[in-house]
Amino acid sequence: MKIDRDFHMMKGDDKFSYAKNSRIQRRAILATRPMVEKAVREMCIDLHPQSMVIVDLGCSFGGNTLLFVSEVITTICENRNSALEESTMEVQFFLNDLPGNDFNQIFQSLEQFEQLTKQHCACRGLQPPPYYVAALAGSFYTRLFPSNTVHFFHSSMSVMWLSQVPENLDGSMNEGNVHIGATTLPMVAKLYQNQFEKDFMQFLRMRCREIVHGGRMVLTVVGRKSKDVFDAGRTTTIFELLSQGLRTLVAEGRVEKEKLDSFNIPIYCPSVDELKQLVWQNNLLDISDIQLFEMDGNPMDDLEPIEGTAATQATGQSMSATLRAAIESLIASHFGDSILDELFTVFARNFTSYIESEVEKSTITVITLYLQAKH
C-alpha cells in the first residue's frame, strides 16, 4: 500500500465507519480545546490578520472535522467585540487529509453545519465572522501551501502516523508483532524512532515555510508518558492484542506467518522529551506550551462507566470498531478483506478479557505542542 495515496479512515456511516467510531478522537479535540482557543486568541492579538488562514492537517471527515472549525469560529465570535475590533476579519479554513479521505462527505455536510453555527452563535448574542471552508488533499510530509500564507495550523491525532513503514524494517525483523511489542528487537524500535524523527523534522520544515511569522501551531499526537520506547501504555496494549489476534489467525491457518511477520503499522508514539528535542533542532519555532493529557481510553460514552460483563463486552467491541475504522485500509491491503471480520472479533474478545483483568482505569496519552513561528 502506498500510504500517502491509499490510506484512509473508513468511509460512509455504517457500523464500522470512522464517522461512527471516532469518539476517542473527538475527546482529544475537546480536551485540547483550551490550548487551541488560547493560541487562536493570541495570534489574533499579535497579527490582526484581515483574512486569517487556518488549517486542519489530517482532518478526516465526519463530526470531528467540523468540531474543530466550530471551536475556532466560537473563539473568534467571543473575542470579536473586544477592544480588538476585529469585526471585519474573515476566516479561510483549509481541511487537509490524504487523497483517499471522503472530502465529498465534508462538503455535503457544510450547509447543515453553517445553519447550526449561525443558530448556536445567535443564541448567545454573537455573530460568526464570514468564513469559507476549502479542502486540500495531500500528505502533510509534503508542501501543501504557498510560503508565508498560513496563520494557524492544527492537527489532532494525526502526526503520530508515519509517512511509511520505517525504512529498512523488512521481512521478518519484527516477527509476530505489528508494532513495537514486548518481543520486538531494540533495533526495530530504533528504526521506528528514526522514521518518526525524520518525518517529524520534515513536517516541521514544511510548515515553517508555510506559516507566517508569529503564526501558531497546535499539534496533538498519541504519545508516550514513559521514556521507555517499549511502553506506550494503552497504545502498546492495543497493538499487542492486535498482534495476538493475527497470531491466532496464523495458528488457524487463515493467515500465512510471513504475512504477519512482514506487517508493521506506521505509527510512532513520541514522548514529550522527544518532541521537545525535535522542535529545538528545527530552530524556527518556540514552544509556548507542551502538555501531556491522560485521556480515558474507553471508546464508549464517558457517562457510562464500565460495570458488569455486558458493559466490558460492549467496550471491547467498541474499541475493536475504533481500531478497525482507523486501520482497516492497511489490514485489507496487506492481508485481504476476508480476514477483517474474524480478526476484529478476536481483537474485541481479547480486549474484553484484558479490561476485565485490569485494575487501573484505562488511559491513552495525548501530547499537545503549542508552537509559535519565530522565523
Place this chain on the structure above:
Amino acid sequence: MKIDRDFHMMKGDDKFSYAKNSRIQRRAILATRPMVEKAVREMCIDLHPQSMVIVDLGCSFGGNTLLFVSEVITTICENRNSALEESTMEVQFFLNDLPGNDFNQIFQSLEQFEQLTKQHCACRGLQPPPYYVAALAGSFYTRLFPSNTVHFFHSSMSVMWLSQVPENLDGSMNEGNVHIGATTLPMVAKLYQNQFEKDFMQFLRMRCREIVHGGRMVLTVVGRKSKDVFDAGRTTTIFELLSQGLRTLVAEGRVEKEKLDSFNIPIYCPSVDELKQLVWQNNLLDISDIQLFEMDGNPMDDLEPIEGTAATQATGQSMSATLRAAIESLIASHFGDSILDELFTVFARNFTSYIESEVEKSTITVITLYLQAKH
C-alpha cells in the same frame, strides 16, 4: 430539487458519466485558451504576485477540470524565464463547484496529473512553478473567498446556469416546453431574462469583493448570437427536441402532462450585448475583450466528419449522452429515474433526424468575457 445543493454533473466514469461525455465543454476550454493565457500573462506583469490565487468556478470533475489547471501552469512556465524573473512565484488553485460535485475524483487524479505535468514541462525544458490545488464547494452566487484575495477567476460553460428556475415561473405557464421554445409566451422568456440579470449581477458583485485590484476574470458561457431571446441557435434546438421527447412520453402515458408543464431548465443563454450591459451596470470591471465563438456543436471527435447514417446516429447518441450527463440530476429529481433511458433514447433519435435534415453545420455559440477589476 434545491439547485445549489443537489444539482451535479453525472458522477463516475460509466457511459452516461460527465467524465465520458464532456467533449463539447473541453472544446470550449481549448477554444478560449488564448484569452486565458493573455489574461494570466498580463495579470502577472501588472501585479507580480508572490503567491497567485487562481479560481475555476463550476470546475466539475474529470479531464476538463485539470485541463484548465494545466493551461495556466504552462502559461506561467513559458513566461517564467523572461525579464519578469517570477521564478519564486507560487500558485494556489481553487476548484469550485456545487457540493454534489465529485471532488474526491479530482483529488484522486491529482497525483497522476502532477507527474504528467512535470514530464510535459521537462520535455520542453521548462519547470512548473510550485502549485497547490484546493477545492471549495458552494454556489458562485454566494461569497466563496475572503475579500481581495483572488487574482484570477475562470469559469467555462457554467455561468449560464441560473441559481434557480426563474422566479414566478410557476405551474403551467410554459406549457409543453422545458425552456424558451417556439410556443413559449414572451412573458416567460422575460422571466428567464430577469433571472439571468439578477443572478449575473449577483455573480459579479460577489467576485468584485473577492478579486484584487487589477485581477482578471475570463468567463465563457453558452450564449446567443441573435438578439432574439427565442433564438439561441443550437441550444434552442436541443431544448426543443428535449421538450418534444417529453411530449412523446406524455402521449404514451409515461409522464403526466402537469409534470412536463411545471418543468423548466434553469439555463439562460445571454447575448453579447446583454453581457456588456450588465458588466457596465456593475461598474467595477473593465471589459478588456469580449469574443463570440461559434463552435462545432458536434459532440463527436472533431476529426470525424458526419457522413452516412451510422455516423449521424452515433452523433445523435453522443449529443444525447452529453445532455444527459449535464441534466440527468434535474430530470431524475423532477420526473423520477424510470424515464431516463427512454427519454434520452427518444432524444437521440429526434436529434439524429434533425441533423439528417439540416444543411448548415451545427454550431453552438460561446461568449468569452475578459474582465479586469478596477475597484
